[in-house]
Amino acid sequence: MKFVTYREGAGRAAAGVLRGDRVVGLSSGGFADLISLVRLGSEAVRRITEWLRSVPEGAGKPLSGVHLLAPIPSPPKFICVGLNYRDHAAESKMEIPKVPTIFSKFSSSVIGPGESIVLPKNSTQPDYEAEFAFVIGKGGRHIPADRWRDHVFGYTIVNDVSARDFQMATSQWLMGKTFDTFAPMGPYLVSSDEIPDPHALDIRLEINGETLQNSNTRELIFKIPELIAFLSSVFTLEPGDIVSTGTPAGVGFARQPPRYLQAGDDVVIRVEGIGELRNPVIAAAS
Numbered sequence: 001m002k003f004v005t006y007r008e009g010a011g012r013a014a015a016g017v018l019r020g021d022r023v024v025g026l027s028s029g030g031f032a033d034l035i036s037l038v039r040l041g042s043e044a045v046r047r048i049t050e051w052l053r054s055v056p057e058g059a060g061k062p063l064s065g066v067h068l069l070a071p072i073p074s075p076p077k078f079i080c081v082g083l084n085y086r087d088h089a090a091e092s093k094m095e096i097p098k099v100p101t102i103f104s105k106f107s108s109s110v111i112g113p114g115e116s117i118v119l120p121k122n123s124t125q126p127d128y129e130a131e132f133a134f135v136i137g138k139g140g141r142h143i144p145a146d147r148w149r150d151h152v153f154g155y156t157i158v159n160d161v162s163a164r165d166f167q168m169a170t171s172q173w174l175m176g177k178t179f180d181t182f183a184p185m186g187p188y189l190v191s192s193d194e195i196p197d198p199h200a201l202d203i204r205l206e207i208n209g210e211t212l213q214n215s216n217t218r219e220l221i222f223k224i225p226e227l228i229a230f231l232s233s234v235f236t237l238e239p240g241d242i243v244s245t246g247t248p249a250g251v252g253f254a255r256q257p258p259r260y261l262q263a264g265d266d267v268v269i270r271v272e273g274i275g276e277l278r279n280p281v282i283a284a285a286s
């Protein structure tokens with residue numbers, strides 16, 4: 001199933017599920033937002049499937065007529081994995097890591113599909129990173145790697161937009177990663193039953209029609225089971241936490257000459273089975 005968060009009426013965010021090309025609101029199904037749904041794990045999908053049988057055909061609104069937000073607009077934690085594709089570690093002139101490199105983005109950086117990435121005035125090196133992300137359903141601590149499927153609700157797409165000058169100014173990447181609008185996410189949260197093998201998905205990024213990143217999630221160094229075990233060995237994973245798994249080769253700063261984001265760019269990320277995340281790029285007004 002494909003779940004969305006969208007803006008309804010007076011700007012209130014609502015959760016919905018796609019049926020064909022229509023969005024059916026989930027509030028009458030008992031879910032005000034997607035976090036309250038994902039915490040039920042696979043039981044949520046079963047429950048929604050059953051509930052939809054009672055919803056008349058043609059209910060809801062056409063997908064093209066609703067304003068989508070990020071599926072989880074304010075995740076409890078937004079966790080990112082750095083240097084998790086061999087080719088990207090090489091182009092960054094970093095060693096293949098033996099321990100996952102973990103950093104974070106604040107939820108204030110999250111935007112939805114179609115919303116603008118705003119280039120800050122104080123960075124000269126704004127860059128893009130196509131990423132495949134998994135979303136925690138049932139939470140937990142000390143989760144064994146082989147129990148990962150019990151805790152992943154589904155998948156989405158993230159653009160880990162990065163101001164390289166701020167990222168590389170110190171050993172801590174956070175400030176370069178968490179400018180407002182630097183975490184486009186969406187368009188859907190695709191439940192895990194639709195993706196039998198998340199480690200075999202094509203991932204691609206285009207800007208203005210030119211392909212700049214083109215890889216497959218089979219190239220991930222640390223895969224989902226290992227990441228879940230590692231992260232939950234330190235802290236509790238909670239329903240709605242986002243884990244963005246890292247980006248393949250082809251980012252702007254590693255190109256000759258570098259290819260940074262510019263106002264007017266149209267950035268599109270596609271992940272097989274997960275959809276297409278498109279965001280325009282604009283300059284900050286002040």
Ligand code: ZN
Pocket residue numbers: 080081082129131160246247
């Ligand atoms: Zn990244």
